[in-house]
Amino acid sequence: MKIAFQATIFVSILISLNSCIGDDFLEDARDPEVRITTIVDTLGVNASLQLEYMYLNNVGVEEFIPVDWSTSDDDIAIINNQGLITGVSIGTVEVVAEVNLVEGLISDTISVIVGAETVTNSIELSGVIETTSSYKLTGDFTIAEQDQTNLLLTFDNEYCASDALPGLYIYLSNNPNSISDAFEIGEVDVFEGAHNYVINNVGIMDFSHIVYFCKPFNVKVGDGEIN
Amino acid sequence: MEKLTKLSSIAIAILFSVFITTDVFGGGPWTKAKGKYYFKLSEWSLKFDQHYTDSGLIDPNITTGIYNTFLYAEYGLSDRLTTIFNGSLFSRNVMNNLRSATNNDILVQGDAINAIGDIDLAFKYSLSKPGAQIPIAVSVLLGVPTGVTGKGEFGNLQTGDGEFNQQLQIDIGKGFNFKSNSAYYSAYAAVNNRTKGFSEEFRFGAEFGLGIFNSRLWLSSKLNFIRSFKNGELSEEVNSTSIFANNTEFTSLGVEANLYLTEKIGISANYTSALSGRIIAAAPSYSFGIFIDVN
Structure with a gap:
C-alpha cells in the first residue's frame, strides 16, 4: 500500500515536471x-x-x-x-x-x-498558393491597389482549401515560414471558389508572401509568393 | 476569436472522448455485485507535436500537452446495475512557446491553463443473469462538459469539449481459463450522440485480458475504433484543438497492466496509441493509477 502511494506521488511529480511550458523552434532564417x-x-x-x-x-x-x-x-x-x-x-x-x-x-x-511628366500607375501582382502540409490548399491570386490605402486580394475559381482545420488564418508576411511581424488578413471562411479580401493600410510592396497558418495549432499550412 | 474558441473546443473534445471514455467502457459486460465497488485514481498524460490530418497523414504542430488526474469509480447498485463515474478532477492544457531557431526570439508565446475537466456518468445494466457464460450488458453514458473551453490568449486552450453527449453501448464478453490462468475477452459497440455542432460517432472495439500469478497481475489489450457520422458542423466552424476536434476518426491500441498489491489494492499502468486517425493527436497517451477493488 505504501509503495503504491509512493509510486503514485512519484508519477504525479514526473507528469507535473513534464507539463511545463517548453520551447519549440521554427526554422525561420531567410536572406536579408x-x-x-x-x-x-x-x-x-x-x-x-x-x-x-x-x-x-x-x-x-x-x-x-x-x-x-x-x-x-x-x-x-x-x-x-x-x-x-x-x-x-x-x-x-x-x-x-x-x-x-x-x-x-x-x-x-x-x-x-x-x-515629360511624372506618371504613377497602380500595379497588379500575382502568385500561386500551394500547400506545404498535408492539408489541401491551391489556387491563383492577384493583389492590386484598390485605392491610395487599400489592397484587393482576389482568388480565382480554382481556389480550394481544407475545411478540416480549426482556425485557418491568412497572412501577408515577409517570411514564408513565419507569421512573426506578419499582417493578419483574417480567418479563412471561404474554402472553395473565387473570393477576395480588402486589406486596409498596407502597401502593395510591403510583403513578399501570402501565408496560411492554422492558428490554434501554430502550424503552417501553405504559402504563395507575391510576384 | 469567438469562432477560434469554438473551433478549439471541438478538437480537444474528441481526444478526450477517445482516450478517456475508453476507460469507462473498458470493463466489458461485467457489472459489480450489489454494494461492491472499484475506485481508481490515475494520472493521464498526452503530449504531442504532430497530428493526423484530414487525409490521415501526419503533420507537425506546436507541442501540446494535456494532463489529467482522473477519478474512476464503479459501484454496484444491484447485482445487474452498476453506476460508473469517470471525471477529470484536475486538467492541465499546455502549449509550448514557438521560438525562432535563428535568433531565439519568442514568435508565439506559450500558454497553459489548469481547470477541472469533463465528467462522464454511466449506468451499465446486465441483460444476462449474474454468472452467465456469455454476459451481455447495455450502458448509457452522459458526458457532462464541466471542463473549460476557449481559454488562453488565443482561445485555443481547453480541458473539455464543451458539449453534452449521450452514448448508448452494448457489451458482450466471456471469461475462461487459459493454460490454468484466468482470461477474458469482450467486445463493444456504441453510438455517441453529441451536441453543439459535433458529429455523432460510431464506436466499437475489443479487449483481451489475462490474469497471471494467481490473478494478481492482469494484462490486457484494447483495440478501439471511432468513426464519425460527419453530420455535424465543419471543423472550421467548431473551434477545437488537439484531442477535442470535430469529425475525428481514430483507431487505437492500448495495453494495460493491473497489479494487485493486496487482495483489494493495486496499481495500474496504461499505454494507448493511435494506429491511424484523422484530425487527432498522433502520439501515445500514458496513465498510471492506484485502485481499490472490492468484490
Whole structure:
C-alpha cells in the first residue's frame, strides 16, 4: 500500500515536471533583403519624387538601416542620400538602394523612365498558393491597389482549401515560414471558389508572401509568393 | 476569436472522448455485485507535436500537452446495475512557446491553463443473469462538459469539449481459463450522440485480458475504433484543438497492466496509441493509477 502511494506521488511529480511550458523552434532564417517600395512609371524632367525602401533582416522582420542611393546615369536622373530622385533629362536609369552588411552588400534595383511628366500607375501582382502540409490548399491570386490605402486580394475559381482545420488564418508576411511581424488578413471562411479580401493600410510592396497558418495549432499550412 | 474558441473546443473534445471514455467502457459486460465497488485514481498524460490530418497523414504542430488526474469509480447498485463515474478532477492544457531557431526570439508565446475537466456518468445494466457464460450488458453514458473551453490568449486552450453527449453501448464478453490462468475477452459497440455542432460517432472495439500469478497481475489489450457520422458542423466552424476536434476518426491500441498489491489494492499502468486517425493527436497517451477493488 505504501509503495503504491509512493509510486503514485512519484508519477504525479514526473507528469507535473513534464507539463511545463517548453520551447519549440521554427526554422525561420531567410536572406536579408533591401526592397524599394515606391512604384513609379515615369518621372518628369525637373520633377522630384521621394523613394521609399525597407530593409528586412534574416528572419524577415523590418529594421531601420540607412541605404546608399545611386542612379546609373546622373545625366538622366540624380538621387540624394535621402532617396529623393530628380529627373534631369529624358531616358531610362537604374536606381539602386544598397546596404553594406557584415555578410556583404545587398541591394535592390528598379528602372525609372524620365519623361515629360511624372506618371504613377497602380500595379497588379500575382502568385500561386500551394500547400506545404498535408492539408489541401491551391489556387491563383492577384493583389492590386484598390485605392491610395487599400489592397484587393482576389482568388480565382480554382481556389480550394481544407475545411478540416480549426482556425485557418491568412497572412501577408515577409517570411514564408513565419507569421512573426506578419499582417493578419483574417480567418479563412471561404474554402472553395473565387473570393477576395480588402486589406486596409498596407502597401502593395510591403510583403513578399501570402501565408496560411492554422492558428490554434501554430502550424503552417501553405504559402504563395507575391510576384 | 469567438469562432477560434469554438473551433478549439471541438478538437480537444474528441481526444478526450477517445482516450478517456475508453476507460469507462473498458470493463466489458461485467457489472459489480450489489454494494461492491472499484475506485481508481490515475494520472493521464498526452503530449504531442504532430497530428493526423484530414487525409490521415501526419503533420507537425506546436507541442501540446494535456494532463489529467482522473477519478474512476464503479459501484454496484444491484447485482445487474452498476453506476460508473469517470471525471477529470484536475486538467492541465499546455502549449509550448514557438521560438525562432535563428535568433531565439519568442514568435508565439506559450500558454497553459489548469481547470477541472469533463465528467462522464454511466449506468451499465446486465441483460444476462449474474454468472452467465456469455454476459451481455447495455450502458448509457452522459458526458457532462464541466471542463473549460476557449481559454488562453488565443482561445485555443481547453480541458473539455464543451458539449453534452449521450452514448448508448452494448457489451458482450466471456471469461475462461487459459493454460490454468484466468482470461477474458469482450467486445463493444456504441453510438455517441453529441451536441453543439459535433458529429455523432460510431464506436466499437475489443479487449483481451489475462490474469497471471494467481490473478494478481492482469494484462490486457484494447483495440478501439471511432468513426464519425460527419453530420455535424465543419471543423472550421467548431473551434477545437488537439484531442477535442470535430469529425475525428481514430483507431487505437492500448495495453494495460493491473497489479494487485493486496487482495483489494493495486496499481495500474496504461499505454494507448493511435494506429491511424484523422484530425487527432498522433502520439501515445500514458496513465498510471492506484485502485481499490472490492468484490
